[in-house]
Amino acid sequence: MIDITGALIGFAIMLGLMFIGLHVGIAMLAIGVLGALVYFGPPVLLSFGTNLWSVMNDFLLTTIPLFVLLGELLLRSGITKNMYDSLSDWLSRLPGGLLHTNIGACSLFAAVSGSSVATAATIGTVALNEFKRRAYSEPLVLGSIAAGATLGILIPPSVNLIIYGALTNTSIGQLFAAGIVPGILLTVLFMAIIAVAAILRPSVAERVTTKPPRAERLRRLRHLMPPLGIFVVVMGAIYGGWATPTEAAALGVVLAFALAGANRTLTFAMLHEAFIATTRTSAMLLFIITAAFFLNFIVGILGVPQAMTRYVTDLGLGPVEMIWLLVLFYLILGCFLETLSMMVGTIPVVMPVILHLGIDPVWFGIFLVIMMELALITPPVGMNLYVVQGVRGRGQLSDVYNGIAPFVLAMLAMVALIILVPQIVMIVPELLY
């Protein structure tokens, strides 16, 4: 049995291995092996052997390549530009104009794509082109794209929520349901920030004076149908009770395939690029997930959960204090770690404490994902900031930093909100289950 010092030293070594540039999955495997060897000996390692097969051959994990494939097909089906234009018909009349379209397009696209880098790159390319000849505050344009693109990992279907569910044995259906209200709320919060900025300082956004005639706008509304339709079918299938999340993902893939066919973007070249990207991304995820299951297994037999809960009991921390402590912990960690690694690497130590304190694992999943979103847009490792700057291809990175600041504040407010009013997260899953 390990004590708290041993567990924390192990955690620190794992972070160290990650920082010297070992692959994240390898760092987790290595610390698991080390722990087992120091405290038990080689036989314990091999006892994981048969688990390896059952971990990798789990039907639940089938969901991951299917959702990734769905996103990749949609990305290449040529819907982005039309979708963006149609959204701008309706959103650009709000104070802040076209900036709202960035948030709207990101949330809609992200809902089905689930990859924030892909969302930031795709929407960024279309949006930055639109803004070229317009008088908008550039930092705010960049910030709205980088922030909007984080929504994908929160709004279901989200691959990150599936991974969290698989690792912690939490229902994927409930997690998806729990992501809906916070996802919408965060979208609205982002738009509110833009509106307030535009009212306080009208120079940040030009007023949209001309607008297309109503008939034209209504006609273009059909461009919103594909992503919205796929979202509704996938989510409807899960909550209508006639499909598991995996089956719903398969349904989405078939729909996206048909959509690309209807748009005449379906070619062998396109399909093969989508396939390669899907295989690569899913395998990258599967490797980390497998390593995490291995680490979880070792951590379990080492008695880390007991050591952690004993320690927290001795500290006398209540659930709310613990969560605030974790906010700080993840904010700091998020500055240095890639987001998925941050989630997967901390679950083995943090989860026992969460369960011990009686915190709902569904609520905690959403909390964790919002902390990951924050990590995506906080320097120095905020991936989205770099992607947006990379798509822009000129000027200073500090413009992006300036533009993202208000959105970081909005997200922190969101964290505080779900801590103070947990029902925001729990209301939909409680209604449905």
Next chain:
Amino acid sequence: MRLIGILAGYACLGLSFLIVVEIVARKLFNFSIQGVDEIGGYVVAVTGTFGMALAAANRAHTRIDVLLVRLPPRTQAVLNLLAYLCLAAGAAFMAYMAWRTLADSLAFNSVSSTPLQVPLWIPQSLWLAGLVIFGLTAIVMAARGVWALGQGLAHADRVLAPPTVAEEIEEARR
């Protein structure tokens, strides 16, 4: 390597259609094709391990480079090499466990406890093959890194360093 990605993609697409047929058959005709979920499990296990080789070849396995990029170029080159050697070791460790699982299945003639009664050695040997290829790919990557070092540090970086943001955007736009 591209072939791995393409074949795995077709497997996933095929699986999706199969699952949709299963949903429709179940809903409309009250009839179920047995074992779609089981096949799905095999598909993810086998495309997963072969895909790990593809991901290794494309430097797509996640690494944390926040500290790495701030180190002296020589140290970076050494750490890059170390990362791929460790990746090969990790793959070998997984392959060894997979081999033991397969050996058990062969010894006991294990079949899946489902209506399909698939002899487990079939998917498991493909699964193991993927892990072996994964390990070999990591070794080849490391060897290419050493070879590139002979032509200078910049060359080696293009072979083993984590992809830059520009490369990731390029990838996302393709």
